[in-house]
Amino acid sequence: MALKKKVGLIEGLRYKGAGPMLAWILHxxxxxxxxxxxxxxxxxxFLTQQWGSDLAITMNIIYESLYFQLFIYFCVIFxxxxxxxxxxxxxxxxFLRYQRESTWLEWFIIIxxxxxxxxxxxxxxLIG
Amino acid sequence: MQMRKxxxxxxxxxxxxxxxxxxxGLAITLLAVISVAAAFMMGARTxxxxxxxxRWTFFPNSNHVLDSEVPDVTVNWANGFWQIxxxxxxxxxxxxxxxxxxxxxxxxxxxxxxxLFWRAVVFLLWMFMTLVAVYVVFTY
Numbered sequence: 025m026a027l028k029k030k031v032g033l034i035e036g037l038r039y040k041g042a043g044p045m046l047a048w049i050l051h052x053x054x055x056x057x058x059x060x061x062x063x064x065x066x067x068x069x070f071l072t073q074q075w076g077s078d079l080a081i082t083m084n085i086i087y088e089s090l091y092f093q094l095f096i097y098f099c100v101i102f103x104x105x106x107x108x109x110x111x112x113x114x115x116x117x118x119f120l121r122y123q124r125e126s127t128w129l130e131w132f133i134i135i136x137x138x139x140x141x142x143x144x145x146x147x148x149x150l151i152g
Numbered sequence: 153m154q155m156r157k158x159x160x161x162x163x164x165x166x167x168x169x170x171x172x173x174x175x176x177g178l179a180i181t182l183l184a185v186i187s188v189a190a191a192f193m194m195g196a197r198t199x200x201x202x203x204x205x206x207r208w209t210f211f212p213n214s215n216h217v218l219d220s221e222v223p224d225v226t227v228n229w230a231n232g233f234w235q236i237x238x239x240x241x242x243x244x245x246x247x248x249x250x251x252x253x254x255x256x257x258x259x260x261x262x263x264x265x266x267x268l269f270w271r272a273v274v275f276l277l278w279m280f281m282t283l284v285a286v287y288v289v290f291t292y
């Protein structure tokens with residue numbers, strides 16, 4: 025299938041790439057998420073500083089909301105850990121044999137850190 | 153989806169950006185670690201909450217998040233160190249990000265005018281974001 029140029033969505037989903045493919049997709053999506061997030065920050069701080077406009081406040085409300093924070097925190101943690109995994113595999117290509125295992129290792133690192141932070145964030149938002 | 157050409161080492165855009173992506177990724181990680189450590193040394197342990205510390209680490213500018221409470225930021229915290237850190241984070245982060253956007257777009261477009269158009273869009277966005285962000289840093 026990898027040799028075919030056009031691959032439809034359904035066919036693409038049937039591709040059994042498992043862990044490494046999931047990591048690849050999430051790496052892209054989290055990267056795109058962070059582009060939006062960082063651009064919003066830059067624009068809103070520019071607007072606040074320059075004109076003190078209401079648009080900046082609207083943007084702030086969006087990206088300060090708990091849901092957006094949970095989303096972006098996942099993006100940052102995942103993108104960082106997966107990026108380090110990619111760098112490590114690029115430096116030592118021998119370990120590419122174990123890239124499936126390396127994605128497991130990655131989740132072992134991400135889940136505790138992310139879970140703990142989610143726990144703290146939600147508890148804080150419930151307390152108020 | 154296009155089959156991507158195999159990148160050959162040398163001074164071409166693909167290889168340079170491939171290298172840059174790895175190096176800037178490492179750089180951002182290190183900058184974040186240094187910033188957290190520096191913020192703690194300057195008193196963040198008692199002055200900032202967790203969220204503020206995270207925001208300050210990646211964008212040391214209290215204007216970008218209205219709810220953050222950074223006490224006396226103009227007195228103790230507005231100094232050259234944070235401006236340098238901020239410009240470095242902006243340069244590495246924005247360039248890394250928009251190059252990534254370019255790679256994603258080029259996976260879904262064929263070489264030609266349309267792809268060139270998107271390349272130009274990404275380039276302009278990159279320039280715009282870098283300049284605005286650096287402007288924000290130095291007028292704060």
